[in-house]
Amino acid sequence: MNDLQSEHPMLQSQHLGELQSECHLHLYGCLPKEALFRLGDERRKQHPTRFQWFLAEFKKSTGVTLDPENWWGKGGSFETFKKDVLFTSPAPFEIFQAKFNLLIALFPAIPDDLDLATAVFEQHAKEGGYKEYRAFLPMALSLEDRIKYLRQLTEAACSYDSASYHPRLAISLPRQDTAALDSYQFLTHFLDTHPDLAKWITGIDFCASEHTHFPSAKKTLFQQVRNDNLRRTHHLGILYHVGEMWQDIAIHSAARWCVEAAQIGANRLGHALALGLNCNSLFGQVIKESPSETEDTFRWLRQFRGTLHDFGFTSGDYGWFARRAELSIKEGQTHWFYDRDLVEQTTLFQNAAMSMVQALGPIVESCPTSNMRIGGLTSESHHPLKRFADNDLNFVIATDDPGIFDIDLRSEENFATAHLGLSSSQLRESNRRTESIFTNLGEPLGPRAHS
Ligand SMILES: [Zn+2]
Incomplete structure (x- = not known):
């Protein structure tokens, strides 16, 4: 550390690691635990119905009855609070959601309430770098209140923008097609009527459960966003959570969704995740898939057989999957049993799929701790990040929900080097890629005009 750094804590924090910027964050999941604890007691009194909803949902998902007196009561403690509400070890997604609900309950997205956003911006201003936060539009509000809410949130991000810290927002849209279009149209109207704030809104995002929401259903909407971008000074990136959960589709189908x-x-x-997950992690397991999903995958394999062949997935491999699918139909579903052969063939398909993604060029946002805890990975060797790096994908590293995971970019960096085999130069490259998203004016990185 040099003299200048020791005098300026801000500079210290910015020069200790390779990663400073990240583009896969959810605003609510960023709230530091100390702020949640500090603000929570008063807020549960302001929003008693919402708080009761959180407690009831928590009981439903976990079987546990929480007692907030153990947190904010006479004998209560911050330690008990952290143990109850932070998500610090692997568990099913439902448990994560049950804990996340506390944030939703205590911080309704309404105008004139920026406590959560300002607590997050204040914390991250100390770390510096570009940070892009995904935030939902409160579509249930009146048009006037919705505009006011988004304007105030964006103005808050703008007010924290400095020489060293650059907060940005990506708007999360629902996956349901009609609701997604409604939200997108609202956002377009907002950007058209608030051109001075457009710089701070850098993308649209799709998150929450992927179940039944296959990507190709979004083709028309994505086309519209790209067309609209042609007339925008600040383009909106299209951000899509995909291949994160695959309980009801085979890994090769989930990898196909990514492509x-x-x-x-x-x-x-x-x-x-499904694009590069180590398939040995599935050995001995069965994934049951609907016949329509199985058929969709085979249709896609036929449509892109030339490209797949170029990347090592041959017609013989197609034939192998077709025979295996025929033999695996039971009780109206395809039961994919991950024996040695299926693990090997799925790995081969993933390699071809990764080559297709590499050729198309999107950024792959990898969130290691989130994947280990929510994705149910039981060993670091199952995580796909090293495979992404070995296949020259444009990966970046992010923390997803650092508040509720109780992590930060520094701990994620340590994890990636100590357990996932990444080098310092790969981390530097990841950080450069993240920053280039926000410093490259014009069209976002990634696919341009594929149909
Ligand atoms: Zn996410």
């Missing part, structure tokens, strides 16, 4: 999202124009793929 499809890139093919229809997603600039960034969130997580894309």
